[in-house]
Amino acid sequence: xxxGQPPLGSVxxxxxxxxxxxxxxxxxxxxxxxxxxxxxxxxxxxxHTLHSLMxxxxxxxxxxxxxxxxxxxxxxxYYPINYGYIEGIPAQDGEExxxxxxxxxxxxxxxxxxxxxxxxxxxxxxxxxxAAPEGMSFTREQIWEQVKFQEQYFQSDLxxxxxxxxxx
Numbered sequence: 001x002x003x004g005q006p007p008l009g010s011v012x013x014x015x016x017x018x019x020x021x022x023x024x025x026x027x028x029x030x031x032x033x034x035x036x037x038x039x040x041x042x043x044x045x046x047x048h049t050l051h052s053l054m055x056x057x058x059x060x061x062x063x064x065x066x067x068x069x070x071x072x073x074x075x076x077x078y079y080p081i082n083y084g085y086i087e088g089i090p091a092q093d094g095e096e097x098x099x100x101x102x103x104x105x106x107x108x109x110x111x112x113x114x115x116x117x118x119x120x121x122x123x124x125x126x127x128x129x130x131a132a133p134e135g136m137s138f139t140r141e142q143i144w145e146q147v148k149f150q151e152q153y154f155q156s157d158l159x160x161x162x163x164x165x166x167x168x
Contacts, residue, residue, distance in 0.1 A: 054115045055161045059086050059131060061099045066107035081146055082108050092125045100147050103132040117143055122155040130158075 063084035071077035082101040089097040100119075101111050116137065117130035128151075130143055140158055144151070 054129065055118065055159070057115055058112065058134070059099070059115055059129075061085065061101060061111040061113070061131060062087055063101070063108050063111060066109070067104070068107055078149065080149055082111060084111065086129075092127065097129060098126065099129045099131050101131050102138055102143065102146055103136045116161065118159045119147065119151060120157045120159060121151075122157065124154050 061082075061084040063082050065071065065079045065083040067079060067082045069079050071079070082104055083098070084101065085096040085098050087096060091097045099115075101108075101113070102116075103113075104111065111131065113131040113133045113136075115129050116132045119128040119130065121127060128147070130147065132138060138146075140160060143158060143160075
């Protein structure tokens with residue numbers, strides 16, 4: 001189980017070059033501490049804990065479904081917001097981590113901003129991160145309104161930075 005603590009005498013930076021956290025076969029976590037790897041078994045709860053650490057962190061998103069586009073396989077699914085992935089951070093489905101981008105009113109190819117929320121799907125293996133430009137915030141209702149085009153098909157919970165801060 002992941003304890004949330006780095007090995008004695010080391011410092012863990014969860015955002016170092018975006019790719020320092022890697023999930024392998026959805027059960028093993030490899031953390032890189034100053035060039036050495038530590039491998040450990042993790043549970044789904046630990047996975048959510050790790051991803052919750054991303055709340056408030058700056059990320060670079062590669063947009064593969066810009067605002068105004070359609071899903072490549074589900075041709076009726078229209079994207080009213082920009083949507084992409086974070087290179088080097090694998091999600092539980094084995095693909096790179098997906099991100100909804102809020103607060104940008106035109107199609108973009110790349111985006112830098114902060115993770116303001118995480119959508120945990122109860123009935124699907126995937127979770128989606130929600131990012132916004134630095135200094136921009138949204139209420140829970142505003143986020144749901146913008147991601148419902150896709151999330152309406154799932155039973156989901158939305159975790160915001162304030163939710164995690166309340167628990168600490």
